[in-house]
Amino acid sequence: MTTIVAPATAMVSQPIGIIRLSGPLSLQIIKKITKQKRIKVRHAHFVTVYDKEILDHAVVLYFKAPYSFTGEDVVEIQMHGNPYLMENVIKLCIGLGAEMAQPGAFSHRAFLNGKMKLDQVEAVADIIHAGSLRAAKSAASSLEGTLGTKVSELQAELMALRVLVEASIDFSEEDIPVISQAACNARLALLHSRLQALLQTAKTGASLQKGIQVALVGAPNVGKSTLMNAICKKQVSIVTSEAGTTRDVLSQEVIHKGVHLTFFDTAGVRSTSSIAEKIGIEKAHEFATKADLVLLMGDHQTRPLSLEGLETPSWVVYNKKDLFPDAVEDALFISARHGDGVDELLDKILEYFKLAEHVEAPFSARTRQVDVLKRANQLLQETQGIVDAEIVAHNLWDVQQVLSEITGEVSTDDVLGELFSDFCIGK
Ligand SMILES: Nc1nc2c(c(=O)[nH]1)N(C=O)[C@@H](CNc1ccc(C(=O)N[C@@H](CCC(=O)O)C(=O)O)cc1)CN2
Ligand SMILES: Nc1nc2c(ncn2[C@@H]2O[C@H](COP(=O)(O)OP(=O)(O)OP(=O)(O)O)[C@@H](O)[C@H]2O)c(=O)[nH]1
Numbered sequence: 001m002t003t004i005v006a007p008a009t010a011m012v013s014q015p016i017g018i019i020r021l022s023g024p025l026s027l028q029i030i031k032k033i034t035k036q037k038r039i040k041v042r043h044a045h046f047v048t049v050y051d052k053e054i055l056d057h058a059v060v061l062y063f064k065a066p067y068s069f070t071g072e073d074v075v076e077i078q079m080h081g082n083p084y085l086m087e088n089v090i091k092l093c094i095g096l097g098a099e100m101a102q103p104g105a106f107s108h109r110a111f112l113n114g115k116m117k118l119d120q121v122e123a124v125a126d127i128i129h130a131g132s133l134r135a136a137k138s139a140a141s142s143l144e145g146t147l148g149t150k151v152s153e154l155q156a157e158l159m160a161l162r163v164l165v166e167a168s169i170d171f172s173e174e175d176i177p178v179i180s181q182a183a184c185n186a187r188l189a190l191l192h193s194r195l196q197a198l199l200q201t202a203k204t205g206a207s208l209q210k211g212i213q214v215a216l217v218g219a220p221n222v223g224k225s226t227l228m229n230a231i232c233k234k235q236v237s238i239v240t241s242e243a244g245t246t247r248d249v250l251s252q253e254v255i256h257k258g259v260h261l262t263f264f265d266t267a268g269v270r271s272t273s274s275i276a277e278k279i280g281i282e283k284a285h286e287f288a289t290k291a292d293l294v295l296l297m298g299d300h301q302t303r304p305l306s307l308e309g310l311e312t313p314s315w316v317v318y319n320k321k322d323l324f325p326d327a328v329e330d331a332l333f334i335s336a337r338h339g340d341g342v343d344e345l346l347d348k349i350l351e352y353f354k355l356a357e358h359v360e361a362p363f364s365a366r367t368r369q370v371d372v373l374k375r376a377n378q379l380l381q382e383t384q385g386i387v388d389a390e391i392v393a394h395n396l397w398d399v400q401q402v403l404s405e406i407t408g409e410v411s412t413d414d415v416l417g418e419l420f421s422d423f424c425i426g427k
């Protein structure tokens, strides 16, 4: 196994910068560049780092294999956070036999050495990239392996049922089934409902992790930009009484009740000869397609648009409620200029994505994991009602295999390669 090196903190001017080494040469390298004869395990050493001259004062930590983050010998150098100094120390390590780590290489090694399951590795990345405290906390609980544990429990039960079904096939001549068709179906239904509950929780966890993207779309002048500013509580977009004010898509992130929401204010949709406006309108469609939710806005004069072929969930929102004689339709009515109904709208969005304040996401999840659970769920659903015991047993086995993609017991190098390449260098 090679020895890898990478900065564990950003390479910018900062009080302290950390460089991390993992692999068999780690200890030897650190001894050389600090001229230390002995480095104690898990002991903070105050040292001087040398190239030819003195390079820096630093604190060094050594974790001996297998009791480290990666399961290999790990050394951390906590030095002054200067990018040139840090770069220089990395070069010294490379000169002494280390290799620059690829993105995610430390986590990859931790996974390969059995220190973490795949869902835990993903949780580490999710903690780092979480866009709100709630998201970070739910990722931190995933670090405990909650999802992996729940999946393992399900797998154990799938296996127990499969054993019974297979025994029924083997002993079928004796005409006493080990498990009756009815009992088998009852257990399948129970397993299915548990898997469905897990899928729902994972969806919530994934929404919390990814945040929610909302596009404001409608005819010119209905007040999209006014709503944008009211939501963000600052002047993000220009508002005028002229139709066609907004051209580019403007995005702004807000945290509402601990959830990370991104809003996109778009150009008013109308037929126009202006080239710039046309491009803006095309972008409005593009963002509507990419968003998790579209608010189709109208006002007292202009009906909300209906975007043909739009698959994104969308709500009709009437703005300028203050100018309406009566709210007639079953739709949302707000007055963006006066902030009337804006908080309620944000609350509704959280509720829709099952992220209301009182809902705790017990673990964060990723699209990848949600997809795995969806596939397993589909297969289990199809298995219910199948009479042929051999097919049932076979399907149960398949569901188990699909689920093991969560913990990483069954993962191809492709899947792993793609997953870790998304990580940052030094993680
Ligand atoms: N300085 C520093 N801080 C850090 C990390 C790190 O690698 N270095 N972490 C990196 O992500 C996180 C903490 N996670 C860690 C996970 C495992 C081990 C570790 O040494 N595990 C050993 C020993 C366990 C024990 O003593 O109980 C092991 O699993 O065998 C260290 C840090 C956040 N803070
Ligand atoms: N009475 C009233 N006027 C509003 C309200 N919200 C916005 N307006 C006014 O409507 C006009 C257009 O607002 P904008 O926010 O620029 O509308 P827009 O939808 O972004 O327009 P484009 O960028 O041109 O597509 C401005 O004069 C706003 O002050 C409201 O709740 N009540």
Ligand SMILES: [Mg+2]
Pocket: 224, 225, 226, 237, 238, 239, 245, 246, 265, 266, 267, 268
């Ligand atoms: Mg606008």
